[in-house]
Amino acid sequence: MTTKTDVLIVGSGPAGLTAAIYTARAQLSPIIVEGEPSSTSDQPGGQLMLTTEVENFPGFPMGIMGPELMGQMRSQAERFGAELVTAKVSKLDLSQRPFKAWVGDTEAAPTYEATSVIIATGARALMLGVPGEDRLLGHGVSTCATCDGFFFRDLPIVMVGGGDSALEEAIFLTRFASSVTLVHRRDSLRASKIMQERALANPKITVRWNSQVTEIMGDTKVESVRLVDTVTGAEDTMDVSGVFVAIGHQPNTELFADQLELLENGYLKVHDGSLTSIEGVFACGDVADHTYRQAITAAGSGCMAAIDTERWLETQGH
Amino acid sequence: MADIITLTDATFNETVQASDVPVLVDFWAEWCGPCKMIAPILEEIAAEHDGKVKIAKLNIDENLNVTRDFGVMSIPTLLLFKNGEAVARMVGAKPKGALVQELSPYLD
Numbered sequence: 001m002t003t004k005t006d007v008l009i010v011g012s013g014p015a016g017l018t019a020a021i022y023t024a025r026a027q028l029s030p031i032i033v034e035g036e037p038s039s040t041s042d043q044p045g046g047q048l049m050l051t052t053e054v055e056n057f058p059g060f061p062m063g064i065m066g067p068e069l070m071g072q073m074r075s076q077a078e079r080f081g082a083e084l085v086t087a088k089v090s091k092l093d094l095s096q097r098p099f100k101a102w103v104g105d106t107e108a109a110p111t112y113e114a115t116s117v118i119i120a121t122g123a124r125a126l127m128l129g130v131p132g133e134d135r136l137l138g139h140g141v142s143t144c145a146t147c148d149g150f151f152f153r154d155l156p157i158v159m160v161g162g163g164d165s166a167l168e169e170a171i172f173l174t175r176f177a178s179s180v181t182l183v184h185r186r187d188s189l190r191a192s193k194i195m196q197e198r199a200l201a202n203p204k205i206t207v208r209w210n211s212q213v214t215e216i217m218g219d220t221k222v223e224s225v226r227l228v229d230t231v232t233g234a235e236d237t238m239d240v241s242g243v244f245v246a247i248g249h250q251p252n253t254e255l256f257a258d259q260l261e262l263l264e265n266g267y268l269k270v271h272d273g274s275l276t277s278i279e280g281v282f283a284c285g286d287v288a289d290h291t292y293r294q295a296i297t298a299a300g301s302g303c304m305a306a307i308d309t310e311r312w313l314e315t316q317g318h
Numbered sequence: 319m320a321d322i323i324t325l326t327d328a329t330f331n332e333t334v335q336a337s338d339v340p341v342l343v344d345f346w347a348e349w350c351g352p353c354k355m356i357a358p359i360l361e362e363i364a365a366e367h368d369g370k371v372k373i374a375k376l377n378i379d380e381n382l383n384v385t386r387d388f389g390v391m392s393i394p395t396l397l398l399f400k401n402g403e404a405v406a407r408m409v410g411a412k413p414k415g416a417l418v419q420e421l422s423p424y425l426d
Contacts, residue, residue, distance in 0.1 A: 036412075036413035036414075037352065037355040037359065037411035037414075038411055038413075039352040039392075039410035039411045043352065043411065045351070045355070048351075049352065049354075049355065051351070052349065065349075066351060067354055071354075086414075137409070137410075138392040138409030139389075139392075139409075144351075144392075146349065146351070147350050147351070147393055148392045148393070150347065150378070150379075150393075221389070
């Protein structure tokens with residue numbers, strides 16, 4: 001059976017849930033398809049579900065745990081009548097209005113018909129794509145430092161990456177690990193100055209410059225990594241018990257990549273606030289933001305998308 | 319509704335071995351976001367498969383011995399025990415459909 005709605009929101013990170021709060025308060029009865037549980041990609045609540053303390057979200061002077069913050073946003077959206085569905089959109093048809101969305105079987109009748117769609121599918125962490133990574137995921141290879149750091153008490157680990165996320169996780173991991181080797185492919189970090197200072201001052205963290213992990217080895221769990229020097233090409237191996245990866249993100253655009261205009265770097269293109277290349281389809285959060293990528297900017301853009309949607313629906317006689 | 323059992327290092331062996339139906343043990347911790355995501359799913363599975371499987375939770379912070387014995391290195395990890403033996407292992411949060419599918423061969 002097909003459910004009709006004025007507003008369909010795809011995604012439930014800070015952007016999707018803020019859009020839900022605003023459109024619900026505007027009496028638009030939004031339906032939010034929030035995603036499905038996962039430890040590696042686009043889970044309900046978004047990327048903050050894999051973090052610990054969020055120190056820079058205004059209103060929480062003592063910080064707040066990422067999952068806690070997202071739980072609060074979800075409750076707030078529900079309080080105003082937003083309907084949250086724990087499922088993943090399997091297909092989206094934006095070719096004509098009303099727009100159509102499927103959950104599950106894409107051959108069946110559409111699950112939803114929506115007058116407007118707000119895209120808030122976010123971004124997901126990139127993996128290394130080297131031999132051993134998939135096989136040893138959960139056996140020493142981790143995409144979630146906050147979930148798995150605990151298991152590396154007094155053990156040596158490597159952290160791959162050079163941005164704020166990598167450094168933040170490296171610092172977090174020093175609570176447990178005997179040493180954290182930051183493997184970075186260039187000779188300088190792109191992380192913010194404050195994070196660099198904190199990380200480099202930490203006695204447990206050493207940086208291995210100009211290096212890349214090319215293979216993760218171990219029989220039933222991680223035992224070592226193969227490293228290559230990006231300048232000289234020299235190879236060697238390092239004994240480690242854990243490999244953590246934070247090398248950046250890619251936007252979750254698979255559902256609409258051939259329907260909406262994207263930027264050259266693959267992010268969704270928006271103009272005049274939250275408008276996409278199709279009238280009635282709006283976007284917010286990390287899927288359309290390769291620059292700021294913060295919880296607060298995602299939330300702010302979710303608000304913009306909600307207001308743009310509300311105004312557009314008014315012009316359509318809703 | 320079916321209860322979810324809380325296991326500890328002290329009660330683990332006895333409970334898992336004495337059970338006449340398979341026991342699904344959820345290795346979790348308070349600070350783990352993905353563990354919170356699957357908690358409601360496990361409650362649903364417990365209710366929907368009442369009598370065919372028992373669902374149990376083991377807090378890894380408080381029960382290091384069992385956690386180490388089974389080589390748990392990532393949470394959430396779900397281990398399914400049948401006649402006291404670990405027969406299936408699921409690492410990481412997964413959608414309900416995927417969990418039920420992995421469990422279904424053991425639920426008869």
